[in-house]
Amino acid sequence: MQLSCRTSYYCDVCELEFNRESELVVHEDAHVVCELEGCTYVSCKEIMEEHILLVHASGLYARMARGSSKEEVEKWQSERKK
Numbered sequence: 001m002q003l004s005c006r007t008s009y010y011c012d013v014c015e016l017e018f019n020r021e022s023e024l025v026v027h028e029d030a031h032v033v034c035e036l037e038g039c040t041y042v043s044c045k046e047i048m049e050e051h052i053l054l055v056h057a058s059g060l061y062a063r064m065a066r067g068s069s070k071e072e073v074e075k076w077q078s079e080r081k082k
């Protein structure tokens, strides 16, 4: 009997797929915690740099922490892109 689903190992945070469990384990070992402004975001280094720029350097995190609605945040983000 064969297993119907193919075996893959997936990191949800980084959206990366690995063929072996050992590769995923090594990858997850390299994850770092953000910790800026009390943030608990976890990901690998490359994605963390992006996260810090997008969420912290832009002031988005402070904005979300103050409880702005999703619509407000999106509006504000699109305005910043100009």
Ligand SMILES: [Zn+2]
Binding pocket: 011, 012, 013, 014, 015, 016, 027, 028, 031, 043, 044
């Ligand atoms: Zn990852």
Ligand SMILES: [Zn+2]
Binding pocket: 034, 035, 036, 039, 040, 041, 051, 052, 055, 056
């Ligand atoms: Zn963060």
